[in-house]
Amino acid sequence: MRLDQMMALKFSSDEELSQNPVVPPQTRRKGIGIRTWLVVYESGQSHLEDIGKHSIMRRTGLPARDLRVLDPILSYPSSIFGRERAIVINLEHIKAIITATEVFVLNSKDPAVVPFVQDLQNRVMCSNGVLQRATESSDNDMEITDKESQGLDSFYGHNGSAKLASLDILQLPHISKDTSVPTMELKDSSPKTAIDVAGAGGTMMLPFEFRALEACLESACRCLDYETSTLEQEAYPALDELTSKISTLTLERVRQIKSRLVAISGRVQKVRDELEHLLDDDNDMAEMYLTEKLVSQRLDRSFLRSELDNDASNIIDEREEETETEACGETLSAIKPNIEELEMLLEAYFVQIDGTLNKLSTMREYVDDTEDYVNIMLDDKQNQLLQMGVMLTTANLVLNAGIVVVGLFGMNIHISLFDGVTQQFWGTTFGTLLGVVILYYIAIGWGKKKGLLA
Structure with a gap:
């Protein structure tokens, strides 16, 4: 193949790759x-x-x-x-x-997220069941109220409403004296919120976002608490074993446990700091009321629509507009989020995560105490080795003194002692050894007196 054909083939292949790049x-x-x-x-x-x-x-x-x-x-x-x-x-x-x-x-x-998803779905379904029962109970109460009103109308006749108006309202215990509570009518197609239905049923239900947030917090706290409990079961026996027997294997186990302890403590501390930051900032907690903000936006749209209709018809004077503006402001202020609900939820899990952090702090203190105890033991061993070294050095010193005496007698010099009997030789030998031992004990006693030896 010629060179120009090879170049043309290379250019054509490069052009195909540029037009059809390899994509994973x-x-x-x-x-x-x-x-x-x-x-x-x-x-x-x-x-x-x-x-x-x-x-x-x-x-x-x-x-x-x-x-x-x-x-x-x-x-x-x-x-x-x-x-x-x-x-x-x-x-x-x-x-x-x-x-x-x-x-x-x-x-x-x-696998770590699957239990959280199941818990979230169970919470939502259970809450929906509670809301359904609350809705049914509220509908039953409305039916009973309608039947009572029909009975009163039949008792007082066709003019029963006028007669009821003339009666003192305090004589009817089941009728509330406060009838000025503003109500908000929604379209039939719009579903009832959890707060409205739960309030009608007599139980306060958390909004959907708080139920999901609670599932997240519970799953995270449960995971951290499980890891802490697992670490406790491994840490305390290993630390107790280290205090009784110091070895390379036990030291390596304690090192790994301490590394895990530091990592888990950092994660738990971060979650605790995040919850503490939320509890300290009311604005951040107010931002989490998504359902309340959604209702507020619907109210704003309905109010603006009514304002546009009123402006088009020109039948509302300035005083009525001011009255409606004040009423709308009261309605919007009425739906202003009350952070006590979220604050109680966050405080519950803050206490739980703080308890987990206290467990880790207690474990960390136990690890530090064990390290101090091991260091004390090692220092004691080191002191014993030093004392043994001093004693051996002293023994070597006095032994060298005896060697000096032997060296003097081993010189090729004629003295009268060599001409004596055998008893003189043994007397000299044992006397030299006794002198060495006496010098050794004198040196050890002097060291103990000065506090150099225990």
Whole structure:
């Protein structure tokens, strides 16, 4: 093959690659920026949905920087913050977005997230059952009230309403004296909120976003508490074993336990600080009342629509407009979020996570005490080794003194002692040894007297 044919073949292959680049299968299937979210609705139903980044931003009203917190690739600490239309949750293994009507959960197939999803669905379904029973009870009460009113009308005749008006209202104990409570009529197609139905049934029900938030907090606290309990079961026996027997194996186990303890303590401390930050800031807690803000927006739209109709008809004077404005302001102030409900919820889990942190602090103190005890033991061993070294050095010194005496007698010099009997030799030998021993005990006694030896 000639050179020009080879170059032409190379250019054609490069052009084909540029027109049809190699794309990973996952990218071809989902596209860039698309992730699989588990969407849990207010009714308790859920399904998996592939949602892009811009789509999730439009549905939740979140900016891109808030979505980065939920990115599994990036490492962000635990955080909870409320926005205009959503609550962003990043707690341990839970990465979710909560709105007034649905919850978006990432990594729903993760074994650590599956129990949380089941708990969330059970909470929502149980709450829906309570709301349904409350609705039925409120409907029954309305039927009973209608029957009583019909009975009163039949008792007083066709002019019963006029006769009832002439009676003193205090004579009817079942009729409330305060009849000035403003009521808000919604369309038949709009569903009743949890607060309205629960209030009618006599029980106070948390809004959907708080039920989802409670499920997230409970799952995170349960996970951290389980890890803490598991670490306690491993740590205390290992530390007790270390105090009784110091070895390389036990030291390595304690080192690993201490590393896990530091990691878990940091995670628990971050969750505690986040809850404490929310409890200290009332504005942040008020931002989390998504259902209340949704109702407020509906009221604003209805009020603006009525204002436009009134302006078009020109039948309302200035005084009536001021009265309606004040009434609308009273209505909006009436639906202003009361943060006591959320504050009580956060305080409950703050106490729980603070108890977990106290367990870790107690374990950390036990580890520190064990380390101090081991250091004391090692110092004691080191002191014993030093004393043994001093004693051996002293023995070597006095032994050298005896060697000097032997060396003097071993010199090739003729003295009268060599001409004596055998008893003189043994007497000299044992006398030298006795002198060495006496010098040794004198040196040891002097060291103990000075406090150098124990």
